[in-house]
Amino acid sequence: HTALELQRSEGSRTRSPSSPASAKIESADRKRKRPSSSTISSADPSAAKSGSLRDKHRAKAKMSSSAAGAAAAGSQVRASHILIKHEGSRRKASWKDPEGRVIRSTTRESAVSQLKALREDIVAGKAKFEDLASRFSDCSSAKRGGDLGPFGRGQMQKPFEEATYALKVGEISDIVDTDSGVHIIMRTG
Numbered sequence: 047h048t049a050l051e052l053q054r055s056e057g058s059r060t061r062s063p064s065s066p067a068s069a070k071i072e073s074a075d076r077k078r079k080r081p082s083s084s085t086i087s088s089a090d091p092s093a094a095k096s097g098s099l100r101d102k103h104r105a106k107a108k109m110s111s112s113a114a115g116a117a118a119a120g121s122q123v124r125a126s127h128i129l130i131k132h133e134g135s136r137r138k139a140s141w142k143d144p145e146g147r148v149i150r151s152t153t154r155e156s157a158v159s160q161l162k163a164l165r166e167d168i169v170a171g172k173a174k175f176e177d178l179a180s181r182f183s184d185c186s187s188a189k190r191g192g193d194l195g196p197f198g199r200g201q202m203q204k205p206f207e208e209a210t211y212a213l214k215v216g217e218i219s220d221i222v223d224t225d226s227g228v229h230i231i232m233r234t235g
Contacts (some may be wrong), residue, residue: 121199124235125210126175126192128164129185130157131227140184149184157228158221165218165230175218175232184227196235206231 131140131149138146164182167173176191187194199207203224213219213233222229 122196123198123210123233124196125194125213125231125233126179127185127187127194127206127229127231128161128175128179128183128192129227129229130161130182131184132157135227136225141186141188142184154228161221161228161230165220168218168230168232192232193234 130152131138131143132152132154133150134154135149138149140146140149143149160182164173164178168175168178176193179192180188182188183192185192194202199211201207202210203226205222206224206229209219209222209229210231210233213231215233215235217233219229219231222231
């Protein structure tokens, strides 16, 4: 599991250049330009008014979303983790084992002992958390050194959430069991 990310992609319209009608539409589209707020003439007060209303709505939306973000930030934490999936994990595939062949043959006990060894190396100063997360974690956050970014209550599986909130910044958890597999978590914020 990872922090939720939304991506928007805009579709592009394609026209066949072989048809004369589509050529006319294409040239008409090129000629048509949307007036920017700086080109609205003062002779049309309704246009100026709608532009200023639009600006007011944008500013209001921006303020309310930043206020909501600030309110949520107080109750959010930030963490990195290393996830080792095993035969009992709900989803038996990962970025490094898309077919799930290794995961299906990994027992929970084997995953736990691997995590314990990684945790010992981190605590002893032999390795950095983010380096080991990048190499060993079954979560796609491995490409960010295990960083999940900020999250609030109710966004992660309950055992993961409880363990993270119980940690102080910089502390590393013991083994945490979730439906995804077994984890060690480092609270970073």
